[in-house]
Each structure stands twice: as structure tokens, then as C-alpha cells.
Amino acid sequence: xxxxxxxxxxxxxxxxxxxxxxxxxxxxxxxxxxxxxxxxxxxxxxxxxxxxxxxxxxxxxxxxxxxxxxxxxxxxxxxxxxxxxxxxxxxxxxxxxxxxxxxxxxxxxxxxxxxxxxxxxxxxxxxxxxxxxxxxxxxxxxxxxxxxxxxxxxxxxxxxxxxxxxxxxxxxxxxxxxxxxxxxxxxxxxxxxxxxxxxxxxxxxxxxxxxxxxxxxxxxxxxxxxxxxxxxxxxxxxxxxxxxxxxxxxxxxxxxxxxxxxxxxxxx
Amino acid sequence: xxxxxxxxxxxxxxxxxxxxxxxxxxxxxxxxxxxxxxxxxxxxxxxxxxxxxxxxxxxxxxxxxxxxxxxxxxxxxxxxxxxxxxxxxxxxxxxxxxxxxxxxxxxxxxxxxxxxxxxxxxxxxxxxxxxxxxxxxxxxxxxxxxxxxxxxxxxxxxxxxxxxxxxxxxxxxxxxxxxxxxxxxxxxxxxxxxxxxxxxxxxxxxxxxxxxxxxxxxxxxxxxxxxxxxxxxxxxxxxxxxxxxxxxxxxxxxxxxxxxxxxxxxxx
Numbered sequence: 001x002x003x004x005x006x007x008x009x010x011x012x013x014x015x016x017x018x019x020x021x022x023x024x025x026x027x028x029x030x031x032x033x034x035x036x037x038x039x040x041x042x043x044x045x046x047x048x049x050x051x052x053x054x055x056x057x058x059x060x061x062x063x064x065x066x067x068x069x070x071x072x073x074x075x076x077x078x079x080x081x082x083x084x085x086x087x088x089x090x091x092x093x094x095x096x097x098x099x100x101x102x103x104x105x106x107x108x109x110x111x112x113x114x115x116x117x118x119x120x121x122x123x124x125x126x127x128x129x130x131x132x133x134x135x136x137x138x139x140x141x142x143x144x145x146x147x148x149x150x151x152x153x154x155x156x157x158x159x160x161x162x163x164x165x166x167x168x169x170x171x172x173x174x175x176x177x178x179x180x181x182x183x184x185x186x187x188x189x190x191x192x193x194x195x196x197x198x199x200x201x202x203x204x205x206x207x208x209x210x211x212x213x214x215x216x217x218x219x220x221x222x223x224x225x226x227x228x229x230x231x232x233x234x235x236x237x238x239x240x241x242x243x244x245x246x247x248x249x250x251x252x253x254x255x256x257x258x259x260x261x262x263x264x265x266x267x268x
Numbered sequence: 269x270x271x272x273x274x275x276x277x278x279x280x281x282x283x284x285x286x287x288x289x290x291x292x293x294x295x296x297x298x299x300x301x302x303x304x305x306x307x308x309x310x311x312x313x314x315x316x317x318x319x320x321x322x323x324x325x326x327x328x329x330x331x332x333x334x335x336x337x338x339x340x341x342x343x344x345x346x347x348x349x350x351x352x353x354x355x356x357x358x359x360x361x362x363x364x365x366x367x368x369x370x371x372x373x374x375x376x377x378x379x380x381x382x383x384x385x386x387x388x389x390x391x392x393x394x395x396x397x398x399x400x401x402x403x404x405x406x407x408x409x410x411x412x413x414x415x416x417x418x419x420x421x422x423x424x425x426x427x428x429x430x431x432x433x434x435x436x437x438x439x440x441x442x443x444x445x446x447x448x449x450x451x452x453x454x455x456x457x458x459x460x461x462x463x464x465x466x467x468x469x470x471x472x473x474x475x476x477x478x479x480x481x482x483x484x485x486x487x488x489x490x491x492x493x494x495x496x497x498x499x500x501x502x503x504x505x506x507x508x509x510x511x512x513x514x515x516x517x518x519x520x521x522x523x524x525x526x527x528x529x530x531x532x533x534x535x536x
Contacts, residue, residue: 097346217508238384261529
């Protein structure tokens with residue numbers, strides 16, 4: 001079983017409830033990688049028997065750190081329309097809510113379609129780029145094959161600053177795993193906190209709210225399979241304890257899969 | 269009383285509940301302008317006696333159209349930490365939830381701060397730009413003084429397309445009103461649907477999910493007062509019934525006030 005599937009495993013517990021557990025394979029500094037927490041909340045809606053269509057939007061609010069171990073998710077379809085469905089979710093440990101989420105699902109229909117944002121051009125193929133450092137300190141980082149085209153983690157942390165935090169990378173699950181909505185939601189959160197890149201300094205941080213918009217449908221995911229997706233990220237504003245960063249993920253044929261935006265707490 | 273204050277008026281109804289009503293001054297094609305719906309949900313948390321700090325993030329999910337008239341809001345502080353607070357809100361009419369929302373509030377502390385995104389440069393002052401067309405068809409549009417620097421609504425709707433949907437404008441409440449968090453949240457949604465700009469064509473649309481990150485604190489809002497703020501918006505991807513657009517609002521001294529992102533349903 002792929003470690004991501006282990007992390008996504010949920011047991012229905014009746015009344016819109018599911019039981020799951022954090023996964024040591026995705027351990028972060030404290031508790032699990034937030035990307036998997038958001039993904040497992042989405043997965044509760046994906047697995048729910050009342051589910052209509054595919055994800056369009058997901059917002060995850062990290063109210064407090066998860067502790068390693070069991071959790072319960074409540075996923076409730078608040079409103080089901082003809083072609084859209086609105087969800088609220090909450091993840092609890094020991095009866096205390098640690099994470100809230102909302103999602104919109106929809107049945108898509110063919111319409112006029114056109115991109116506006118464009119994928120980075122002249123990007124070397126992932127297999128020509130250095131493989132990730134297998135000595136990564138954090139478990140979750142080892143679960144992704146990230147190959148940096150530009151803007152990797154600074155090699156020195158001597159406190160000098162750079163004016164932008166742009167990163168371009170290829171990324172896939174490690175070991176390879178066919179892309180689905182849950183893994184796409186997790187990958188959308190794989191970008192290191194932009195403040196580390198800007199400041200060449202690691203300070204305590206924690207995402208407080210993460211929103212992902214899905215442009216991919218299941219046919220696009222199937223076409224992408226387990227090959228690396230291209231990602232770009234940048235920060236916007238860092239001010240008095242909070243900064244926001246935005247990112248995009250692209251298929252290897254240049255189609256936008258998601259746009260994602262988060263606001264992150266930082267200290268110092 | 270300013271029409272925006274009328275639209276924001278809420279009467280506490282006990283047990284985390286508030287009563288309010290849609291405001292004809294902010295009428296949209298169907299029901300009220302979504303910006304005021306999001307703002308009044310935020311306002312319920314702002315007015316709640318348990319509120320801690322100031323808004324950091326707001327997500328509003330438009331589950332179904334509001335009808336003109338009374339509504340009830342439930343605003344619940346799900347988790348209060350030392351310096352952050354997580355809210356879930358729901359707006360109901362006739363016992364049916366039409367709109368859900370989440371918000372994060374926080375007490376900010378001084379830290380290292382630096383922008384990354386920059387305000388548009390070489391922008392003419394608002395008073396040198398043409399005043400808005402007072403013959404606007406939609407009531408809510410008349411409640412904003414929008415002066416377009418670039419990328420206004422196309423003057424002809426003959427169906428020819430343009431490759432980007434960028435808009436730069438100055439905007440303030442009409443009549444002028446000192447900026448606060450609720451009015452800032454509403455202004456964040458003032459940008460016309462990017463698909464009208466791209467396609468030179470008006471098709472049925474509706475925002476399904478809207479996220480706003482607040483960089484402004486109350487001191488920045490007080491410094492801005494009732495003068496116009498600068499806004500920029502662009503689309504990302506339009507595909508099979510959904511597109512996303514992102515926008516920024518800037519103080520007239522060039523400080524970023526918010527970044528905001530929404531995904532919008534469209535037909536045809």
C-alpha cells in the first residue's frame with residue numbers, strides 16, 4: 001500500500017463521520033504535514049455516499065496542531081444543488097476541533113474554455129535535474145520527489161535576504177503514484193514556506209488557512225498519471241506575523257491543474 | 269446612515285445568532301451583491317462578544333442565491349488560541365443555509381515585514397480619471413466609485429476575445445465612507461467577472477467560493493480613511509464551467525491591504 005493511501009485511509013463511522021489516523025510517513029516538525037491533513041478532509045467528502053461531482057474548491061483552516069494518532073472527521077453536505085454541492089468538514093482529536101474545512105464539488109459541463117495564466121516556459125525536464133536529497137530531516141519531505149528548476153531552499157541560512165521567493169519545481173509522490181484529487185490537494189501544499197526563501201532563515205511558521213481551486217477533472221488526472229507535475233510559487237506580502245503565498249500546479253502538457261493560496265503565521 | 273452600514277446592520281439574537289436583511293441599495297442581478305454577503309458574515313464575527321483580534325482570512329461559499337429580505341447568521345468561534353481565533357459562519361433564509369463561511373482572526377505582533385508583490389506604478393490619480401457612469405444598471409455598482417486605469421468593462425460586447433483580463437482601478441464606497449474590515453471585504457469582490465473582460469460577452473455567472481487574506485490592520489485602515497484604494501485583478505484559467513480570478517487592493521501609499529481569490533461558475 002502506498003504511504004499516501006495509508007494516510008488517506010478513513011473508516012466510515014456513521015452520521016457523516018469517519019475515523020482516521022495521522023501517518024508517521026508524513027510527519028512534519030510538529031504533527032503531520034498540513035497537505036495531508038487538508039487532503040484527508042477532502043477525502044472524507046470524496047468517500048461520502050452523498051457526494052456529487054468532483055472538487056472545485058477546498059479551504060482548510062488549521063486551528064491547532066494535530067497530535068500524532070487517531071482523529072475523527074465530520075463531513076456534511078450542507079447544500080446540494082442540481083450540479084453543485086457545498087461541504088463543511090471538521091477534524092477533531094479527543095473531542096476538540098483542530099481543523100475546519102469547506103469544499104465545493106460540481107459536475108462540470110463542456111463550455112468555452114481558455115487559459116490566462118501560462119506555465120513556465122523553457123523548463124528542463126525533471127529527469128535532467130538533480131534528484132532530491134534523501135537526507136531530508138522531515139519525513140513528509142521524503143514522500144515527494146521534488147526537483148528544483150529555480151528557487152530551492154537556500155543552501156546557506158546566514159540571514160541575508162532576497163527580494164523574491166519564486167520557486168519552480170517538478171514534483172511527484174515518492175514512490176510514484178497516479179494523481180488523484182486527494183494527492184493533488186496535498187501536493188498543492190508542498191511548497192516550502194516562502195519566508196524561508198526570502199529571508200534565508202528558518203523561523204517558526206504555521207499555515208492558518210489554505211485555499212485550493214481545482215481546474216483539473218478526473219480525465220486530466222488520469223492523463224497525467226504518476227508523472228511529475230510542474231509547480232510555481234511566490235509570496236505576496238509579509239507583515240507583522242502573517243504572510244501569504246500563491247502557487248500553481250501544471251500538467252506536463254502545460255494545462256493548469258490547480259491554483260492555491262495560503263496565509264501563514266510566522267514569528268520574529 | 270451610510271447604505272453600507274444599513275447593509276451590515278445585525279441584531280444579536282442569542283446563541284451565536286444574528287438577524288439581518290438584504291439591502292436594496294446593494295441589489296445585484298439576482299439577490300444582493302456577493303461582496304456585501306461576505307462582508308456581513310465577517311461582520312457577525314466582528315460584532316461577536318467573544319471576538320479576539322482582527323481578521324486575517326475569510327472564505328465565503330455561495331451555496332445558493334439569497335432572496336431579498338431577512339436572514340439569520342450563526343457565527344461560532346470554533347477554537348480560540350492565545351493569539352488566533354477560528355470561526356465558522358452560516359447564513360440562512362427560511363431555515364435553509366444559503367452561504368457558509370470560515371474566518372481566522374488574530375492579534376498581530378510586530379515582526380520582520382517586507383512586501384513581495386508591488387502596487388502598479390505610474391498610475392494616474394483617481395481625480396484625473398473619468399467618473400463612473402451613473403446610469404449603471406445594477407444598484408450595487410452605483411454604491412462604488414470605480415475609476416478605471418486599465419481594463420474596464422468592454423465598451424462593446426460583440427463577442428471578440430482578448431488574451432488577458434487585467435484590470436487596474438481606483439475604488440471607494442459611494443458616498444465616501446471610512447474604510448473598515450467589512451467594507452474592505454466587500455470591495456475585494458468589486459471586480460467584474462473576468463470572463464466578461466476576456467470574452468467581451470456577458471454570460472450567466474456566480475461566484476461559488478471567495479477567499480480574502482487581510483494584510484491591513486486597523487491602523488492602516490484608519491490611515492487610509494475614505495480615500496480611494498487601488499485595485500488590480502486578473503483571471504487564471506477558464507475551463508468547463510469554472511474560472512478563478514485573483515485581485516489585490518492597495519492603500520494610496522502603496523501598502524497591500526488584501527489579496528483575494530475566487531472561483532466562479534459560468535455557463536456557455
